[in-house]
Amino acid sequence: SADETLAHLQAALKRRRRLSDQAQMLVRKAMAYIHSHYTHPLTRQDIAHYVGMSEDYLTHCFRQELGTTPVEYLNRYRVLQARHLLAESDKSITNIALEVGFSSSSYFSRVFRKEVGQSPEEYRRLKQSSVR
Structure with missing residues (x-):
């Protein structure tokens, strides 16, 4: 939901910035993709491909920003x-x-x-x- 997304973003902003602004933007883009496509079969590879990063880097960024993996978030x-x-x-x-x-x-x-x-x-x- 929009409230959940905002809560995640606010919590992430309160934490010490560990990711670049660009990486944070890509995490937000991945979250938006998940919110739009959650009803379809969706893999970590699909999400990584959409945002243009490797699966491992996507997982790293999600862990740093949200404290969870993309699949757990999904x-x-x-x-x-x-x-x-x-x-x-x-x-x-x-x-x-x-x-x-x-x-x-x-x-x-x-x-x-x-x-x-x-x-x-x-x-x-x-x-x-x-x-x-």
Whole structure:
């Protein structure tokens, strides 16, 4: 979301600058690419190619700027989008997983549990019961 992006950028700006302005700009460009293409199959190679840097340098820059890897950032963003869908729709877990770009519902569930601390089913149940 825009708020999450701004929070990441503000946190990055508060940290001691370790990357050049150009590298920081490329990280922001990669983040924007992720936000625009998260619903499609997306690899570290795809992101690196888009911003014009090597995969390893992209990962280095992400770690320095955001404290995470591009793939972890992508998965977090997908989970964030899935959380909205789980709370606001009656779509199946599998459909939501596919809609936000995960290749399978089992992988989605593992990543979701790691990020949120509960399964997608538990998350939906708690969100829906809190609305009532």
